[in-house]
Amino acid sequence: MFAPNHAGMAVENLKPHRARAALRLPAPAIRVEQGDRVRITIENTHYMPHTLHLHGADHGFLTAAGEGNDGVPTTSEVPVLPGGARTYELEPRTAGTMFYHCHVQPHVHVMMGLQGLFVIEENRPANPLQTLNLGAGQVRAPSVASRERYAAEYDLHYLDFDRQLGERIREDNDPRIVTKSMHRDYDVTDATSDYFLLNGRSFPYTFRESLVVADEGDTVKLRVVNGGAKGIALHTHGHKFTVTHKDGMPVPEAARSLQDVAWLATAQRLDLELAFVNDGLHAYGPGIWPFHDHQNAGVTNDGIGPGGNISAIVYREYLGEDGWPRTRGVSWDPYFTAAYYRREVPVWNAYLPDLLGDPGLDGRLLARLVVLAAALGGLVALALRRRRRSAW
Amino acid sequence: MVRGAALWLLVLALPAAAQHEHHDMQLDAGGIVMNANADTPPRGCDGISGDVSFTVRAGRDYAGGLPGAIFGMSERDLHVPPCSRVTVEFVNEDAVRHQWMVHGLPRYLYPGGMFHLEAMGGASVTGTFIVPAENRTYLVHCDMAQHMEKGMRAQLVVGRGSGDLWAVPGLTDAYRRASYLPGGTLGWLAFAALLAGGIVALLRR
Numbered sequence: 001m002f003a004p005n006h007a008g009m010a011v012e013n014l015k016p017h018r019a020r021a022a023l024r025l026p027a028p029a030i031r032v033e034q035g036d037r038v039r040i041t042i043e044n045t046h047y048m049p050h051t052l053h054l055h056g057a058d059h060g061f062l063t064a065a066g067e068g069n070d071g072v073p074t075t076s077e078v079p080v081l082p083g084g085a086r087t088y089e090l091e092p093r094t095a096g097t098m099f100y101h102c103h104v105q106p107h108v109h110v111m112m113g114l115q116g117l118f119v120i121e122e123n124r125p126a127n128p129l130q131t132l133n134l135g136a137g138q139v140r141a142p143s144v145a146s147r148e149r150y151a152a153e154y155d156l157h158y159l160d161f162d163r164q165l166g167e168r169i170r171e172d173n174d175p176r177i178v179t180k181s182m183h184r185d186y187d188v189t190d191a192t193s194d195y196f197l198l199n200g201r202s203f204p205y206t207f208r209e210s211l212v213v214a215d216e217g218d219t220v221k222l223r224v225v226n227g228g229a230k231g232i233a234l235h236t237h238g239h240k241f242t243v244t245h246k247d248g249m250p251v252p253e254a255a256r257s258l259q260d261v262a263w264l265a266t267a268q269r270l271d272l273e274l275a276f277v278n279d280g281l282h283a284y285g286p287g288i289w290p291f292h293d294h295q296n297a298g299v300t301n302d303g304i305g306p307g308g309n310i311s312a313i314v315y316r317e318y319l320g321e322d323g324w325p326r327t328r329g330v331s332w333d334p335y336f337t338a339a340y341y342r343r344e345v346p347v348w349n350a351y352l353p354d355l356l357g358d359p360g361l362d363g364r365l366l367a368r369l370v371v372l373a374a375a376l377g378g379l380v381a382l383a384l385r386r387r388r389r390s391a392w
Numbered sequence: 393m394v395r396g397a398a399l400w401l402l403v404l405a406l407p408a409a410a411q412h413e414h415h416d417m418q419l420d421a422g423g424i425v426m427n428a429n430a431d432t433p434p435r436g437c438d439g440i441s442g443d444v445s446f447t448v449r450a451g452r453d454y455a456g457g458l459p460g461a462i463f464g465m466s467e468r469d470l471h472v473p474p475c476s477r478v479t480v481e482f483v484n485e486d487a488v489r490h491q492w493m494v495h496g497l498p499r500y501l502y503p504g505g506m507f508h509l510e511a512m513g514g515a516s517v518t519g520t521f522i523v524p525a526e527n528r529t530y531l532v533h534c535d536m537a538q539h540m541e542k543g544m545r546a547q548l549v550v551g552r553g554s555g556d557l558w559a560v561p562g563l564t565d566a567y568r569r570a571s572y573l574p575g576g577t578l579g580w581l582a583f584a585a586l587l588a589g590g591i592v593a594l595l596r597r
Contacts, residue, residue, distance in 0.1 A: 023537070043488040043513065047462040047542045082462045083452035083486035085513060172571050173541050174460035 022134060025200050026227060027100070027116035029133035029155045031143070034095040034123040041087045042080055047175045049079035049104050050114065052088050055267060056098035056248055057118050059090035071103040079104045095122045095145075096248020097223045097269040107188045111165060113200075115227045117155050117269075120248070121145060136199040137210050150273075151218035156210065158264070158293070158309055159200070160193035160228035163302065193229060196298045196308035203301070204335045206311040207325065213314050214276050216286060222272040226264035232298065232309075235261045236274070238289030239313060240282060245271035258282065261294060274313070286315035288325045304341050415503045422515035423482075423489070426508035427497075429521045430477060434498050436525035437475035444472045444479070448492055450511070450534070450544065451485035458561040461543025463490070463534065468546035469563050470532070471553075472523055478548075479520040484511035491534040494548055498524055527551035 032038045042052045053071030061076060063069045068077025069088055080086045101115035117136065121129055124144035133139055136155035139146070146153045165188075168181040195202055199210045214220050222241075226232045240258035243251055247269050258281055262270055275282040292299050292310040301307030314325045330350045334340045348356045418425045433440055446467060454464030463486070472478050482492045492509040499505045507521040523530075527550060534544035547557045559567045570578070 019537075045488045045536050045539070047538055081452070083488055085487035173567055174571055175462050175542055176460065177571055 024135050025113040026136075026157055026159055027114065029117035029119060029136050029139075029157070029223075030100065031119045031121055031129045031131055031133070031139075032092065033121050033127055033129060033143075034092055036123075037089070037091050039087050039089050041085055043085045044080040044082055047082050048109075048179060049073075049081050050102045050109065051077065051079045051086075051104050052100060053103035053106075054088065054090060054098065054100050054118060056096070056269070057090055057100070057120060058092040058094050059088070063087070063089045073104055092120045094248070095120045096245060097225070097271055098248050099225055099227070099267055099269060101227070105183050108165065108182050108186065110227070111162065111188070111191075111229055112169075113159065113161075115159075117157055117223065117225050119155075119223060135209060138213075146221060149219065150221040152212075152214060153221045153223070154210075154212050155199070156222055156224045157199050158224070158226045158228055158232050158234075159197045160230060160298070161195040161197065162191045162229075163194040165191065191229065193297065194302045196228070196293065196300070198309040198311055203299075203307045203310040204332060206309065208323075210311045211314050211319075211325065212274070212291070212311070213316055213319060214274075215316050216276050216278065218276045220274045220276070222274060223269065224262075224264060224272060225269045226266060229266060230295075231266065232264045233261050233294040234264060234270075234291065235294040236289065236291040236313065238284045238287055239274055239276075241272040241274050243270050244273050245269075276315070286317055288315075288318050288327060289313040301341050304343060306335070307341070415506075415508075421512070423484075423512050423517040424508065424510040425517060425519035426510070427502045427504075427506055427521065428519045429501060429507075432501060433475055433522050434501055434524040437522070439475070440477045440522060441473050441475040443477045445481070446470060446478070447481045447483060448546075449483045449485055450490040450492070453485060455543045455561075458543055460566060461561050463539050464543045464561065465492070465532075465534075465546055468560055469549070470546065471549045474523065474525045474527070474551045477520060477522050479518065480509060481516060481518045482509040482511050483516040484513060487513040489513060489536065490539065490544065491536060493533055493535050494521075495531050495533075496528070497521070497530070523548070523550045527553055529553040529555060529557060531557060 040052060044050050051071035051073060060069055070076040073079045098118040098120060100118040102109040121143040122145040127144045128141055129143055130139055130141040133155050136157045139153040139155060142153045165186055168186060169178055171181065172178055198206045201209055212220060240260050242256050242258060243262055245251060264270055277283055278285045290310055290312045299305055299308045299310050312325060318325055320326050334345050339345055346357050415426050418428065449466040452463055454466050455461035458464055480492060484490045489510060489512050494507045495505055497505050497507055509517045509519045511517040530548040532546040532548050533540035543561050545560055547560050556564050558564050
């Protein structure tokens with residue numbers, strides 16, 4: 001559903017039915033070049049109707065053949081039905097960080113991850129693009145324009161999920177029942193988000209896949225999209241960044257300033273420039289510096305922190321040989337257990353287990369209460385028996 | 393255009409590289425035949441008992457009339473003699489790819505225990521394999537995400553088979569039949585049972 005076309009089985013095995021690495025959510029970041037004639041075919045292997053809407057990218061309302069090209073069932077076309085396919089066309093005149101998503105019942109389908117970054121790179125000679133960036137994160141083959149200015153480029157795709165929506169597709173198998181549950185019974189106006197993802201993962205797996213790594217003196221480009229239902233107050237520790245583009249369009253030099261919190265509304269894109277220059281303005285020196293949504297819910301997994309979309313800017317000297325940052329705080333072991341997120345591990349169990357660990361159970365008090373309750377019950381029974389005898 | 397072709401090769405190569413066991417794979421623009429075997433009978437077979445051929449058509453049009461199905465296969469209950477050489481022509485009438493995949497075959501002959509046909513949208517693929525000697529019912533399905541759950545599930549019965557598989561569309565009952573009862577039916581049934589029990593108890597006093 002969220003993968004590019006590929007061959008073979010979708011899952012690793014029939015049991016445990018684990019998805020292959022290429023099946024990712026959200027959909028991969030797509031890169032094309034300004035001025036290219038681009039044709040994108042959506043093959044609908046899913047059991048519901050879908051479309052492709054190229055949000056912010058320069059595309060005509062109709063294709064050259066006169067078919068709908070905006071992906072909106074209400075205004076431009078009948079959606080692509082299960083088993084069907086449709087090709088969308090564009091020849092973008094403007095470069096920038098754009099977005100794509102399904103536009104069928106978008107209040108539900110976009111929320112469930114049918115979305116991806118759509119980047120139109122500046123037109124340059126000999127411009128080798130990384131057409132797909134599965135799982136986003138570091139762009140392994142940046143464009144010529146990017147390499148002229150930046151040491152590295154990263155795609156950061158933020159998303160949030162309502163568990164009550166996600167669970168609906170697992171509650172039954174019959175598509176008539178599932179589609180009713182998703183599109184009729186679920187009320188998005190009563191929704192709350194439970195999980196907060198960066199590039200399809202929540203902390204601690206964000207540290208495995210979505211670190212921003214650089215050396216002192218480097219300048220790095222971040223392309224950020226907020227595909228979630230709520231806004232994001234993106235904050236960087238140890239650094240102040242410059243917003244160079246909003247929704248793909250350049251911010252005038254005079255309007256740019258250094259900042260450490262940027263607001264991204266739903267569907268908004270920001271291009272950020274991070275200079276790893278230790279001048280007390282752009283950066284404060286080497287280290288492992290978190291970056292995250294500064295709204296409280298966003299740094300939790302269903303209300304348990306740390307979690308959510310926390311990741312980090314890591315200077316290469318702080319990176320271990322296994323690619324994991326050499327952190328200096330508490331052990332991360334509990335963060336990789338289900339018990340931690342089931343709320344079973346006391347918050348500071350790692351370093352004050354005696355003082356702030358599990359308070360335990362007072363077995364003696366419980367036993368006394370049980371005996372007391374039994375004795376009271378016995379007394380009541382005795383009293384009732386005497387009363388009944390005296391009544392006879 | 394060159395980039396597009398390279399991308400196509402890349403995405404085709406991804407899952408193939410991730411396979412844990414080495415499969416014999418014949419691949420062309422129309423699809424894939426995996427673990428074809430027209431010559432070697434499985435252990436326990438005294439040669440090939442005979443040849444059987446099927447045409448299986450797949451797509452949304454074959455889901456019609458099957459409750460809860462979105463995709464379908466024209467043949468969902470295939471019977472073959474033990475040790476027979478089976479040739480399947482798999483015709484995909486949708487615009488997206490589909491698969492005809494058999495599981496549970498002997499692994500010494502079929503890596504992963506699989507024989508697998510995969511046809512791209514609008515294409516057809518033909519492959520041959522030899523079934524084992526024992527009476528057994530094998531699962532056949534399309535492994536595209538949710539295609540088995542949404543109708544592309546069939547059985548291949550060798551000899552007398554080993555019993556029908558559950559939830560084969562048009563053949564055996566759906567996995568969750570309670571989904572088709574009115575809401576709250578089970579609660580009302582429990583209430584009726586309690587009420588009846590109470591009335592009987594009262595009458596007996």
